[in-house]
Amino acid sequence: MRSLRQNLRKVAQMKWEKKLDLLSSIAFDLQLIHSHDIVHRDLHSCNILQDNIYDAYISDLGFATSVNKTLETESRKKIYGIMPYIAPEVLCGTSFTKASDVYSFGLIMWEISSGNVVFSEREDDSTLYLDIRNGLKPEIAKGTVLCYEDLLKKCWDADPVKRPSAPEIYNTIVSWKNKTELWKEFLEADMYNIHNATDDNIVQEHNTIYTSRIINIIDIESIVLMKHINIDHIDHTDHIDPQFFLDLRKYEPKFDCKPRGKTIHCRGGSAPGLELEYAFKKITDDKKRDLSQHVAILKELEDSEYIVRFYGIAVSSNELDYYFVTEWMENGNLRDYYTNYKLDWNKRFEFAIDICRGIAFLNAIGVYIILFNIISELFLY
Incomplete structure (x- = not known):
């Protein structure tokens, strides 16, 4: 038949x-x-x-x-x-x-x-x-x-x-x-x-x-959505669109949460009327030079389920310190997770597949991550 x-x-x-x-x-x-x-x-x-x-x-x-x-x-x-x-x-x-x-x-x-x-x-x-x-x-x-x-x-x-x-x-x-x-x-x-x-x-x-x-x-x-992004034509300028800046006063820090590493500033509380939590990651001086390009790319990628959601840039009152404001990931990065929890092989395979999906997604839309040293701090959970 x-x-x-x-x-x-x-x-x-x-x-x-x-x-x-x-x-x-x-x-x-x-x-x-x-x-x-x-x-x-x-x-x-x-x-x-x-x-x-x-x-x-x-x-x-x-x-x-x-x-x-x-x-x-x-x-x-x-x-x-x-x-x-x-x-x-x-x-x-x-x-x-x-x-x-x-x-x-x-x-x-x-x-x-x-x-x-x-x-x-x-x-x-x-x-x-x-x-x-x-x-x-x-x-x-x-x-x-x-x-x-x-x-x-x-x-x-x-x-x-x-x-x-x-x-x-x-x-x-x-x-x-x-x-x-x-x-x-x-x-x-x-x-x-x-x-x-x-x-x-x-x-x-x-x-x-x-x-x-x-x-x-x-x-x-x-x-489909990300194929409309033209990464090659993002303006290389020091100017950052004002819409990306957030008012730091609207975010109430939670001091009961220990900062993670050298760059995670604190766990941000919910803005008035919103039940969301945020992570503040301090932007180092060497990252500030290309800040506008990073911000533009992160905002375009915000609709992907495999990329940590980016909300904007927060500036301290002295205007010296800048912070990336992203969604709060309860378990931290991959290194935090395998340091604090026991990983069975099912969970290891699950993490590996999720990481591959994120990288495959970026490659599919023409974004390539070039790193000499891929480290576990890049992957958040």
Whole structure:
């Protein structure tokens, strides 16, 4: 038994009568799944199995779940699947629904009509993610019958509410065979495909895309956001935008907290009306020269979950001492942590992965840390 993906080249060469039989069998299975209030959540042509070229079955229900359970428990940060088949609203953080399955079905319709693998020419990256969220669809193949194209586009509708249900899809496909005028159009499409069929029309599969995997929405959104930062064009000037300066009087020091090291000044208390705690790190004289560049970069990176949040610069009353104001990390840096706590191997691996994620994130947006000596004080917990 092979998948529709594996048979796609042969399917593309079939006449439309057989293509519609194939498509109706897939629609029937989807209708059956949805009738039990189950959402498949990972519908794509690799999960469509065929024991012969003219029939098909939806498989791999291991990730499927009930509609109610999906709405109640699904994580908005991580999703599982193949990105080109995932509905835009799911990539935006909403739950998988029957309508998102219908969106995926629309892409299967496109593959059957075009003989191509959806977005096979694209890399599975943040750019594709953003494009799909913004409504990117593959181009409709020339010679596609108008009624087929119309149904396909309805399945792709940006508004999930406007997409047809699985029973509507199945009934529509079955009805085409009983309409003489429409059937003539499918016969004409067969003739068009015969006269325009070449091996070049079948795009080769792109292996980096077509494996279901966990997609971390937070990671991708952070990279998308940070790609708009042009680090190379930050002005090299001694001037620091006044908005970055904080009024030190608004932060009440907590003297019950022992300063950490030589540069951590104290644990800052909450500003009036805010339940936040801050760390004040004294800026040494050798760091002041490049202060404006550091501040600009830190402010741009503040939306990443892997970078310590930066609030601004505080200046002492004598205007001699400057402090970086960042979020308070309860356990200090990595050296503080492994000095004060016993680290088992699970925790060590967890820390190593978090550090790698932070460095990978910076590299992904074009920021490279060049250090002759990477030390444990750099990593805060």
